[in-house]
Amino acid sequence: MISKTMTEAINKQINREFFSAYLYLAMANDATDKGFKGVANWFNVQFKEEQSHALKFAHYLQEQNAKVTLSTIDQPTLAWGDVTSMFKEALSHEKKVTAWINEIADLALIEKDHATQNMLKWFIDEQIEEEGNVTDILWMLDMCGTSKSALYLADKKLAKRE
Numbered sequence: 759m760i761s762k763t764m765t766e767a768i769n770k771q772i773n774r775e776f777f778s779a780y781l782y783l784a785m786a787n788d789a790t791d792k793g794f795k796g797v798a799n800w801f802n803v804q805f806k807e808e809q810s811h812a813l814k815f816a817h818y819l820q821e822q823n824a825k826v827t828l829s830t831i832d833q834p835t836l837a838w839g840d841v842t843s844m845f846k847e848a849l850s851h852e853k854k855v856t857a858w859i860n861e862i863a864d865l866a867l868i869e870k871d872h873a874t875q876n877m878l879k880w881f882i883d884e885q886i887e888e889e890g891n892v893t894d895i896l897w898m899l900d901m902c903g904t905s906k907s908a909l910y911l912a913d914k915k916l917a918k919r920e
């Protein structure tokens with residue numbers, strides 16, 4: 759059994775993961791509106807990943823006989839100036855998520871909650887990967903500069919994500 763404080767912290771994180779999903783779905787929709795089908799595909803895959811993160815936390819609570827409490831998901835931004843702005847916001851959002859996961863890890867350490875510490879290892883590794891992936895895309899977009907043909911090829915590359 760985990761503490762009430764830890765249950766609340768994980769429930770809060772479930773909401774944040776669903777918000778992340780919602781944010782990336784909004785980016786996918788805006789990318790579609792802008793004609794970037796590859797970018798839309800990348801964010802749609804990310805949308806599903808974020809839902810799976812929320813469910814992973816929820817299943818952990820249930821395994822610990824703690825209650826999953828779903829709460830209101832904030833409305834995300836709905837449109838961006840260009841696709842680079844989307845990935846910039848995605849990176850700063852992921853940095854926030856990393857900080858939140860670290861806060862829960864700190865709490866687990868204080869509470870000597872070894873089970874939660876162990877569960878969080880997966881998320882700590884995942885955050886390194888998520889920040890790294892978005893950083894790589896930002897480098898690629900930076901290299902495209904103002905070349906429309908380079909942007910077209912970058913979009914084709916992002917269409918391959920499954």
Ligand code: FEO
Nearest residue numbers: 775808811855888
């Ligand atoms: Fe679930 Fe992108 O962190």
